[in-house]
Amino acid sequence: MIDLRSDTVTRPSPAMLEAMCAAPVGDDVWGDDPTVNAFQKAVADITGKQAALLFPSGTQSNLIALMAHCGRGDEYIVGQQAHTYGYEGGGAAVLGSIQPQPVENAADGTLPLDKIRAAIKDDDVHFARTRLLALENTIAGKVIPHDYTQAATALAREHGLATHLDGARLFNASVATDTPLAALCEPFDSVSLCFSKGLGAPVGSVLVGSTELIERARRWRKVAGGGMRQSGIIAAACWYALEHHLSGLAEDHRRAKALAQGMEKLPGVRVTSQATNMVFADFAPHAAPLAGWLGEHSIFIDLLGSARLVTHRDISDADIDQVLAVMQAYFTQHG
Ligand SMILES: *Cc1c(COP(=O)(O)O)cnc(C)c1O
16 A cells, blocks of 8 residues: 555654653653653754743644633634644634734745734734734745745734744645754744654653743643553654654655656646645646545545645555556546
8 A cells, every 4th residue: 555645644653652761751741751851952952942842732732832822812813724723623713812823824834924814813802912923934835935934924023923844744835945953943933743654653742932832832731631640652663764764755756756756757747846845736637536546456545625645655666656657557547
């Protein structure tokens, strides 16, 4: 089976499972888990932040970050295409009483500065209080340019807004641009990182920020049911992934590029974008039958909107060749 639906589908390796089994654990709700404590400190250090907090998912990490920054009747400015706005069940509004103020993303994934400026409300009883700017990096695989990030977060600070980064795939951005993680985190008050995407841990996201922000987040995490007990087994998997799988992301990026280049040569395929570990393509009018054909050959892709193919640790060079050969066979028969 070749599963290109997402980079969340990887299985833990025997060595990762061994590291999980060997981890010393305690009750983390009491602050007693030595593996969680040491891992959180390590993540705070590599991101250049004061403190870090482990979560069961990136959705919860983002939600609790929003709730730690904003209160009832506040709003956050966010991309129309952003995960926190579009793919987290409206959690900020549903559970946080926080109003999202969506702004249309530009093609490169950024939020145009004039649109951010226009979305910031004056202090007036008619308006929700604008409290936070949330960005995402990578977004649809694309790395947000660092000078843009500097300008957008400076604009936010000028208006007294806090800043949050959904960095579910910030490790990919760091590897793709050869930029230290801390430099990518520096402009933001808080950053959420996923270890269950390309890094290949089975579970785990981490929120980083100031000691004070993380203390607020710890309260809300407990409220949301995210206080975990012997979660050192999860932290051990994430830590193993960080130490052993980070450099492998470059291979995922190389394979995504090879996949895109191969697909571009096929009739009936229009590659609409390739960046880091993601390929987006337009197969119209072949989308559904081609996906069906791929499925019959044990190859799975995501067909939400346009087709998305994501490379990850469990995809090899041979798998890329196989996918291209099966696509070619489809067009030979149906072209
Ligand atoms: C995966 C992802 C998240 C978190 O998703 P979970 O499935 O809850 O871990 C958040 N933001 C982005 C951009 C993501 O890709």
